Amino acid sequence: MELEAEVLRILRDIPELRVQTDRAAVRGADAVIRGAGTQTPIAVEVKARVNAANVHQIIHHAQDASMPVVVIAREMTEGAREALAAQGVGTIDGLGNIRLELPGLLVRVDGTAPRPRTKTRATLSGKSSLVAQAMLLDSGRSWHVADLAEHAGVSPALAHRVLQRLGDLEIVASQGAGPSKRRRLVEPSALFDLWVEEHRDRSRRYPAFMLASTTDDLAATVCRNLESAGVTYALTGAAAIARVAPILTSIPVVEVWLEGIADPATVCEEIGADQVTSGPNVVLQQERDDVPLAYRTQRDGVWLVNVCRLYIDVRRDPQRGSEQADHLRREAIGF
Structure with a gap:
């Protein structure tokens, strides 16, 4: 195949690296990679495109393999490369990106930048x-x-x-x-x-500050005041996680999505908050078309973003975002 031939050429251009594709060399292996005094048989899986839609299936197959697996794809997203690398699966794509971590051998080559292309498929954003x-x-x-x-x-x-x-x-x-x-x-x-x-984040964020004895009181007060002001909203972030799938963590900021027609300055006045440029404990957010408010749910009188959207939002937290998102997926989303 044209793609496999190109990959072989790329690998063989790496100094002191040899690739043998004779299946008889090692039973069951698609190729043998030699370098740095090592010899490693590998299983090769060829795909047209690798992304989040099929990466977990590839990982599952690799876990059942009796030897290291290397995935060759004409197109591979950065997220897919990272997920496969984390599971010890080697990757080679059509742009020349190579990630191989084999016993006694580490190869990393950065390929060319992808060419801009006209968007023809329905990406899952907006x-x-x-x-x-x-x-x-x-x-x-x-x-x-x-x-x-x-x-x-x-x-x-x-x-x-x-x-x-x-x-x-x-x-x-x-x-x-x-x-x-x-x-x-x-x-x-x-x-x-x-x-x-x-997903692409297109939010506009407005930091604010409100006096409150505890963060939980703050979240409840913000939501109650928004309701009284007639503003469509949905609580998100760590304060929403605490209501959906409690996890031991601090809630430094209460994050809320507002409907797009609301004026953030007016909303701050109505809920008793002051707009600030630093040290906020409340962040009001808006996005065109009100997509983050879709499928919001009400729990104990508080409107929350749906659990899938909540996962997206909490991942942005640079502190414990990944941990909270994984917890939410395991406890409330289920897949």
């Missing part, structure tokens, strides 16, 4: 993400395109493009034909990971 979230939040349901579009608040054409892409990735399965055709989510974990990978 309005498209509403389709993904709808399916994730009701993962056992099968959908007509029109029903899914209406539920997500998007056009049938956009819903169809998203479903078509997810079908191509084998994340969604189809049943029936014509007007009766329905789609069902069959790989929720893959869809969730793909959405997380393709």
Whole structure:
């Protein structure tokens, strides 16, 4: 294959590295890599594209392999490379990026930058993400395109493009034909990971400060005052985690999404907060089209972002964001 030949050329251009592809050299191996006084048989898996949608399946296969696995792909996202490297899976892509960590041998080569290309597929960001979230939040349901579009608040054409892409990735399965055709989510974990990978943060953030005896009192007061002011909102971040899947952690800042038509300065006045440039304990956030408010839920009188959106938001915390997000996924999301 053209791609495999190119990969062999790249590897053989590395000084003191030899690659043998004779299957008879080591039983069951696709190739043997020699270098730095070592000889390592490897299993090779070739893919057209590797991203969050299929990376976990590759990792699962690699864990069952009797020898190190190297994945060769024409296209591979940075997130997929990192996930595979963390599990000891080698990667080589069509841009010349190489990550091999074999017994006694470490190879890392940075390839060329990807060429900009016209966006033709429905990436799971912005309005498209509403389709993904709808399916994730009701993962056992099968959908007509029109029903899914209406539920997500998007056009049938956009819903169809998203479903078509997810079908191509084998994340969604189809049943029936014509007007009766329905789609069902069959790989929720893959869809969730793909959405997380393709999400783009377009938020506007407004820091503020309010006096409060405790952070929990602060969160309750902010939400109560927003409700009284008639502002559509949803609590997010660590304060929301504490209500959905409690974890032992501090809550230095209360984060809240506001509807796009709200004026943050006016909202601060209405809830008794002062706008600040440093040291905030409240952060008001807005995003075009109010996507973060989609599928919000109410718990004990407080509006919260949906659990999938909450995962996205808490990951931004540079302190314990990854830990909190992993905890939420395990305890409340489930895939």
